[in-house]
Amino acid sequence: MSTTSKVAIIGLGNIGKTLAQNFVKGNRPIIIASRKLEDAKALAKELGTLATATEIREAIKNRLVLLLIINIL
Secondary structure (H helix, E strand, O other): OOOOOOEEEEOOOHHHHHHHHHHHHOOOOEEEEOOOHHHHHHHHHHHOOOEEEOOHHHHHOOOOEEEEOOOOO
């Protein structure tokens, strides 16, 4: 899959992973990113061809929907 998805999920904790899984189950291509690129790559591999892992900076570029799932406390 190319990185043409317009939905990016940044943050792959419990909520971010669940959202990513549900987008893929709904046949939606997604971009996923985390502070640790290795974590995003592992999840993308698990989710299949509809999920693409990228650096956070790349995930933000040109997305119509950007979901930040981060703990700020």
